[in-house]
Amino acid sequence: MKAFQIGEQNGIEALSATTRPDPVAAPGQAIVAPRLVSLNNRDVQIIRGVYGAKKPAERIPVSEGVGEVVAVGEGVTSVKPGDRVISNHFVNWAGGDFGYHAFGHDIGVTHDGWLAEKLVIPAASLIRVPDSIADKDAAALTSAGLTAWNAVVEVGKVKAGDTVLCLGTGGVAIFALQIAKANGARVVITSSSDEKLELARTLGADITVNYRTHPEWAAEVMAQTGNVGADIVVETGGQGTLGQSIAAAAVLGRIVIIGVTAGQGMAIDNYGTIIGKNLTVRGIANGSREMLARLVRAVDANRIETVVNKTFAFDQSPEAYAYLAAAEHVGKIMIQF
Structure with missing residues (x-):
């Protein structure tokens, strides 16, 4: 599959295209094919090497997006292939009060993120997106x-x-x-x-x-x-x-x-x-899966639409990063698969 990795994290130019084997779902996991992903300031901070300690150069970045389940591992019943899904990026924070356990699985930071043709993610963290919420309105819900x-x-x-x-x-x-x-x-x-x-x-x-x-x-x-x-x-x-x-x-x-x-x-x-x-x-640090479920219901009920400034093609991901880094936008910068 095609993907991008963060490289040496010495500036925007560190983001580079790569290819990886397609991931395989282990028990309890799902494979999601991103449809639309959303960039955040921390994505720029990571690529510049100023978001905590440097990450492995081969890390696939980006913490939020919306995608389609293409495969599930043994024992998964909460989602199925064809479901359109999102996930909070602190996968371990299902609900209740915040704790340091949240940092143990942070999509795009400790684990590979959304800037690839497929990603593997614990199925229990996924939330199905109602048909009434468009991709552009779902893609930025899980972080921003x-x-x-x-x-x-x-x-x-x-x-x-x-x-x-x-x-x-x-x-x-x-x-x-x-x-x-x-x-x-x-x-x-x-x-x-x-x-x-x-x-x-x-x-x-x-x-x-x-x-x-x-x-x-x-x-x-x-x-x-x-x-x-x-x-x-x-x-x-x-x-x-x-x-x-x-x-x-x-x-x-x-x-x-x-x-x-x-x-x-x-x-x-x-x-x-x-x-x-x-x-x-x-x-605060983002939020839990329970909070995300409440947000999705509120977005659906109030017809809240994400303000999108500009959308780039997947192959233009470095240009999308540079555009975000220039800080001239209002709303979100998206990458379309």
Whole structure:
């Protein structure tokens, strides 16, 4: 089968085409043929060698996609050939509270991922996709969509009338916007591009803030929310934006930390505000299979559609990585098989 591997992880150019024997399903496993896969920031970080320790050069990357079951191993009854399926990338996290066990099987990191004509995966982790959800709307649910769901619903406990602040217009932020709106919340979103903010408004954003025009964007968020702030902050930036997220949060707000892209400094001048506002600051790592099942039901019920910026052919996977790395997109970058 055709595949791509991450090579020496010294930059985008490290991604290289390869061929592998077709995988064979062992007991409890399924073989899935990807139809459409979705790239995430961590895919770029891995290929650049900055996502934890370097991985084996022959690792096949990409953590999320939608595909068709083509074979199952002995004892598998939960799925069958012909089923269209997805899986959370922390295969070992079926449900319940997060634990380090989740990191034991991470698709595209500890085990081969979706950027191949076939992948082997434990059948118990797979969720069948309803016919009403198109491939493009399913492909990004298991990483970007599930992370946003965990942040806004599972941890953020969103309710109608809440204000949700999303940083940037990447895949997680756009999903967070859509999930928040489906729950009756008001959404604030930031970007350095007025064009991207205009698109965010068409998706339902109530307040938009250009952080290039307003470098102290937290103050602008407070001003536009009547000095109340955000009940939930989907913190996709990282250490470099956390201080402003604290400033933009409402009393009893929940700041859910996802990103690691904005700066490395950890000096927070307003550290005491965490106590003063009685904030909850919590990091998350994707989500469980149980959470993914709830997300799929919500997407189906609310007809939530994935915002796709551009789709590349499988053979153009290096170009897709480079396009994502340029960070000029809104929504998701897809690779079509």
